Amino acid sequence: MRKYSIFLCFLFIINAVSAQLEEARRITQTLCSKELHGRGYVNHGDSIAARFLEKEYSKIGLNYIKGHDSYFQSFAHNVVTFPGEMSVILNNDTLIPGVDFMVDPNSGSSNEIWNYISLRTDELFDQQLKERFLDSKRKITENVTGCVIDIRNIKGDSLKKMRLEIIPLLAQQLNVLVISDEKFTYSVGNEPYSYSLIYVKGYKFIGVSTIKTQIQARFKENYLSTNVIGTIPAIKKTKKTIVLTAHYDHLGKMGKNTYFPGANDNASGVAMLLELARYYAKNTVKYNLVFIAFAGEEAGLLGSGYFVQYPWLKLEDIEFLVNVDIMGSGEEGITVVNATKHSEKYQQLIDINSKENYVPIVKSRGPAANSDHYWFSERGVPAFFIYTMGPNKNYHDIYDTYENISFSKFIPISELLKKFINGL
Ligand SMILES: [Zn+2]
Structure with a gap:
């Protein structure tokens, strides 16, 4: 009998725990x-x-x-917010959001085939070159609508500077596609950039000639x-x-x-x-x-x-x-x-x-x-x-x-x- 009641009590605890x-x-x-x-x-x-x-x-x-x-x-x-279109097509490859690419939480909208240039990270770190790029950018704004930066080979403070200073600056002037193999970690934005800012995994950016994006951002x-x-x-x-x-x-x-x-x-x-x-x-x-x-x-x-x-x-x-x-x-x-x-x-x-x-x-x-x-x-x-x-x-x-x-x-x-x- 005692054994039986201990058993019942045990059952009761198990049940309570599983209910919780x-x-x-x-x-x-x-x-x-x-x-x-x-x-x-x-x-x-x-x-x-x-x-x-x-x-x-x-x-x-x-x-x-x-x-x-x-x-x-x-x-x-x-x-x-990003309530609508979220598409990135490289050549004819439609990327999967959250898997192959992620937008920056502060990304702006885009709906176009990019006329883009590739930028080397060392160019962007060099103050003179950076200024020259931004100057020349003004001249080429009419036909260049985007840029691609590969940040896979930079680390530490350089990477930090690139992410926190240079990329945000660029995204206020033209669409930016960043090639990066870091884990995607999303957040919430409250200061939108003027243009799209997209992070793409390296395995998806091989032999790419055409970038087409449709991203609807709403502030x-x-x-x-x-x-x-x-x-x-x-x-x-x-x-x-x-x-x-x-x-x-x-x-x-x-x-x-x-x-x-x-x-x-x-x-x-x-x-x-x-x-x-x-x-x-x-x-x-x-x-x-x-x-x-x-x-x-x-x-x-x-x-x-x-x-x-x-x-x-x-x-x-x-x-x-x-x-x-x-x-x-x-x-x-x-x-x-x-x-x-x-x-x-x-x-x-x-x-x-x-x-x-x-x-x-x-x-x-x-x-x-x-x-x-x-x-x-x-x-x-x-x-x-x-x-x-x-x-x-x-x-x-x-x-x-x-x-x-x-x-x-x-x-x-x-x-x-x-x-x-x-x-x-
Ligand atoms: Zn939390």
């Missing part, structure tokens, strides 16, 4: 679905995601923050994005609050048929945020808990920046903030940004983890401006940013899919976070 995981998978899969368009700015993908989160918050039973009559905090920002000014904010009050009335955050936006679309699913980054983190919300809805603690799904993180930490400027609660009432991103891995442990700044709290995480062995390592990292915790840290709010590490290296590309994340440490990490939060 199922729920995390459902949320991640929904956020990554085609219908949400990569949670960016084409077809209002981010707004669709916000409405989905609104439903989830209300299902869990999160309250509105006092003085507000919805979960939504909206803000305006400028953004470059949206004052686009409205929305933070989604809910709360669970403390057992006993208090001002003290713990804030838990995860960004839900991603990179959206690159043309009408290609989108960035952003499964690990950061559908998985939103799934973690909702897992914590579900848990604390049933297990209230001595602090108020505020849950924020931030918008516009990929566009430059915009949602969190706006929130800190127009906070819905006093920043000095925040005892601690935990921001989570990339929660789908963990096979190689987690990294804690700001660990060096809050070493006592970091030690608490280490202690909890060493008792239960949730993840192989809880790695320390110093302050970094790499996610939404940043603006809070700048204002003196104690905060950690936690992300997982593992073999899945699909980051800001079309391969960051639901199918490619393991969730192998999702439940252990959720336990670690709950114990950490409960001990604050």
Whole structure:
């Protein structure tokens, strides 16, 4: 009988865990679905995601923050989008977006067969030659509409200078095709170039004589994005609050048929945020808990920046903030940004983890401006940013899919976070 009840209890735990995981998978899969368009700015993908989160918050039973009559905090920002044509044809070879080529997030539009010149990188580094090129460019503008630069052989500071200074300068004057074998890593642009800027893999640029592109870029000014904010009050009335955050936006679309699913980054983190919300809805603690799904993180930490400027609660009432991103891995442990700044709290995480062995390592990292915790840290709010590490290296590309994340440490990490939060 005793054995039997232990068995039942064991079954119950297994079922609870698999239900939690199922729920995390459902949320991640929904956020990554085609219908949400990569949670960016084409077809209002981010707004669709916000409405989905609104439903989830209300299902869990999160309250509105006092003085507000919805979960939504909206803000305006400028953004470059690619809602339509996205074609690059070299000779007769139509390239695949995201695989063979990628546009720069700030690329302008084009719809033409290029009359192009090839530029050597050493010419572009030489100040005199550069000026001569730009002078002569003015003279040849009428017939030259583009240039090709091969950056495969430059490295280090030269590569940096090429990418950050020279190529952007060129893209303000003519179409630019850059041959590069680096991993494609996309982002969100908000300062469009006048002309198209395209990165093409070296294996596709062999014996090319004709370049034809059709790229539709659209600059949206004052686009409205929305933070989604809910709360669970403390057992006993208090001002003290713990804030838990995860960004839900991603990179959206690159043309009408290609989108960035952003499964690990950061559908998985939103799934973690909702897992914590579900848990604390049933297990209230001595602090108020505020849950924020931030918008516009990929566009430059915009949602969190706006929130800190127009906070819905006093920043000095925040005892601690935990921001989570990339929660789908963990096979190689987690990294804690700001660990060096809050070493006592970091030690608490280490202690909890060493008792239960949730993840192989809880790695320390110093302050970094790499996610939404940043603006809070700048204002003196104690905060950690936690992300997982593992073999899945699909980051800001079309391969960051639901199918490619393991969730192998999702439940252990959720336990670690709950114990950490409960001990604050
Ligand atoms: Zn992210």
